[in-house]
Amino acid sequence: MNFNLTEEQQMIQQAARDFAQAELLEGVIERDNEQKFPYEAVKKMGEMGFLGMMVDPKYGGAGLDSVSYVLAMEEIAKVDASAAVIMSVNNSLVCAGLEKFCTEEQKMKYLKPLASGEVIGAFALSEPEAGSDATSQSTTAEDKGDYYLLNGTKNWITNGGNATYYIVIAQTHPEKKHKGINAFIVEKGWEGFVVGKKEEKLGIRGSDTHSLMFTDVKVPKENRIGEDGFGFNFAMAVLNGGRIGIASQALGIASGAYELSLKYAKERKSFGTEIINHQAIAFKLADMHVNIMAARMLIYKAAAEKDEGKDISESGAMAKLYASQVAMDTTIEAVQIHGGYGYVKEYHVERMMRDAKITQIYEGTSEIQKIVISRAISKK
Numbered sequence: 420m421n422f423n424l425t426e427e428q429q430m431i432q433q434a435a436r437d438f439a440q441a442e443l444l445e446g447v448i449e450r451d452n453e454q455k456f457p458y459e460a461v462k463k464m465g466e467m468g469f470l471g472m473m474v475d476p477k478y479g480g481a482g483l484d485s486v487s488y489v490l491a492m493e494e495i496a497k498v499d500a501s502a503a504v505i506m507s508v509n510n511s512l513v514c515a516g517l518e519k520f521c522t523e524e525q526k527m528k529y530l531k532p533l534a535s536g537e538v539i540g541a542f543a544l545s546e547p548e549a550g551s552d553a554t555s556q557s558t559t560a561e562d563k564g565d566y567y568l569l570n571g572t573k574n575w576i577t578n579g580g581n582a583t584y585y586i587v588i589a590q591t592h593p594e595k596k597h598k599g600i601n602a603f604i605v606e607k608g609w610e611g612f613v614v615g616k617k618e619e620k621l622g623i624r625g626s627d628t629h630s631l632m633f634t635d636v637k638v639p640k641e642n643r644i645g646e647d648g649f650g651f652n653f654a655m656a657v658l659n660g661g662r663i664g665i666a667s668q669a670l671g672i673a674s675g676a677y678e679l680s681l682k683y684a685k686e687r688k689s690f691g692t693e694i695i696n697h698q699a700i701a702f703k704l705a706d707m708h709v710n711i712m713a714a715r716m717l718i719y720k721a722a723a724e725k726d727e728g729k730d731i732s733e734s735g736a737m738a739k740l741y742a743s744q745v746a747m748d749t750t751i752e753a754v755q756i757h758g759g760y761g762y763v764k765e766y767h768v769e770r771m772m773r774d775a776k777i778t779q780i781y782e783g784t785s786e787i788q789k790i791v792i793s794r795a796i797s798k799k
Contacts, residue, residue, distance in 0.1 A: 422719075424490070431487045435494035438467060443499040450501065450625040451770050454617070456581055457502050457625055464502070465536015469495070470509045474518050478526050479535030485722035489667040493715075496671025497678070500774035501625030503671060507664035508577045509533060513540035513586060516657040517604075520645050529584050529604055538583035542661075543573040543605075543631055544654055553588065553654040554597040558633065560589035567591070567603065567643070569611075569636040575781070579629030580614050583607050586657075587633070588650050600650035604642045611636040622773035659732050660725065661782045662739035666718045669739070669746035669778035673714065676753035676771045677707045683757055683766075700756060707749045714742040733795035740788035743778035750775045 424432070442460050450457060464470055472488045474480020488510060496503035517530040532538045546557055558571025569589060576585075585605045592599025605612060615630035644653055681704055684695035694700045721734035750772035754761035761768050779785050 422716075424486075428484075428487050428490055431483065432490040432494060434467065435469070435491035436497075438463070438469075439495050439498040439502075443495065443502055447499045447625070448764050448767070448770070450499075452624075452764070454619075454624045454627075456627050457499065457505075458581075460499075460502055461505055461539065461581075462536070464495075464506060465539075468536075469506055470536040470539065471514050471534025472510055474514050474530065474534035478518060479531040479533075479537075480514065480518075485663065485725045486719060489663060489670075489718050489722045492664060492667035493671040493674060496668045497675030499625065500668060500672050500771070501623045503668045504577055504623055504626050504665075504777075505539065507661070507668055508542060509539050511661040511664035512542035512657050513584070515660050516542075516586060516602075516644070516653060519656070520649075520653055521604075522641075524641070525604065525644070533584060539578050539581060540584045540586065541576050541578040541582035542657065543576050543579075543585050543587045544658075545573060545575045547572060547574050553600070553651055553658075556588060556590040556600055558587070558589040559593075560591045560601055560603060560638065562591055562647075563637075565640050567601075567638045567640070569603065569605070569633045569638050571633050572615075573631040573633075575618065576629055576631055577626055577781075579631060580617060580627040585631070586644070587631075588654050591650075592648065595648065597651040598648050600654075601647065602644040602650040602653045603638045604644065605633075605636065605638060609636050609638075620777075622770070622775070622777050658782060659735050662735040662788070663718065663721050663725065663731070665778055665782045666714070666721070666735070666738040666742040669742040669775065670711065670714050670718055672771050672775050672778065673707070673711050673742070673746040673749040676750045676768050676775075677704070677711055679766070679768055680704060680707070680753045680756045683760075694756075703752050703756060707752060710745045710749065714738070714745045717741055732791055736783075736788040736791040736795075739778075739782060740785055740792065743775075743785060746775040746778050747772075 468481035471480035472483045476482045533540050560567040587603045587605045591601045611634040613632045618628040687694045717738040721738040725731045753768040760766045
């Protein structure tokens with residue numbers, strides 16, 4: 420196995436690193452404090468090709484591989500996890516599903532502006548009573564012949580307020596259970612579609628998370644994705660790829676906190692020497708470094724398998740499970756290494772600790788990842 424990055428991958432990594440430092444670092448604390456969406460940065464991310472990285476250029480994308488995508492995600496998340504999740508949703512949950520499963524007409528109408536960054540998208544699966552359980556959809560889509568009538572509520576939708584196009588999962592045939600679920604492309608502004616309040620969150624406060632309400636929304640038949648009843652399989656396929664994006668976000672949070680801690684430990688002195696010379700601190704940094712490297716390898720493996728067309732349900736779940744735990748553990752230790760300074764906003768690590776927690780929850784909780792993994796290994 421070759422662990423060396425290609426020249427192109429190294430260029431993508433450096434471009435993302437430069438962008439994060441130049442465009443995201445300044446103002447990141449203010450955006451967190453005020454829950455401000457990074458409008459200008461997201462626009463520039465689109466111009467640089469970061470919002471449709473794996474999409475074919477004929478649909479407005481950059482045509483890159485999944486490894487390049489996780490490299491860019493890590494660099495963005497090192498500085499601003501909120502910008503990273505905006506990027507992840509548009510790439511992994513929206514563009515990837517549209518490119519793989521939509522008709523040519525749907526791709527030209529919806530995928531092209533999403534992949535080019537003209538607009539951003541959202542993925543609406545979670546519900547108040549169902550969370551990430553795609554089999555339990557209370558939102559309904561009643562077949563009315565040439566259109567569907569959409570009714571229901573979706574919760575915790577990233578990009579919910581700023582998206583232009585939404586992929587909405589809804590139940591059409593309750594008697595068929597998960598085989599009666601459909602996926603639809605819904606446009607903001609359609610009659611009966613209301614974006615609810617913005618959620619007050621612990622972390623990733625620069626991204627917007629909203630509830631969505633649908634009351635007799637007419638969705639044209641041509642906006643259904645795939646055949647009737649394909650929605651559950653669509654959601655599962657999209658979530659498999661989405662886990663790689665969230666794992667990469669978690670990795671970025673962890674590696675960002677580690678780099679800040681290493682720098683601080685080399686500068687901060689106590690008892691006559693830099694604190695990195697104290698074994699208690701040095702061992703923390705060593706553990707952080709090893710865990711981050713292990714998470715990175717799991718993510719690279721999952722991304723490489725995705726590019727090879729392999730089933731990534733197990734490898735994606737493993738990467739997401741482990742990387743999110745590493746993000747949580749690393750940021751907690753980063754605050755500890757910084758001491759009192761770690762508890763104030765100026766040093767960034769307290770924000771990273773808050774941002775890390777969500778990586779254990781969205782795209783399926785850690786417990787869900789263990790279910791996916793255990794099912795996979797039971798079949799071997």
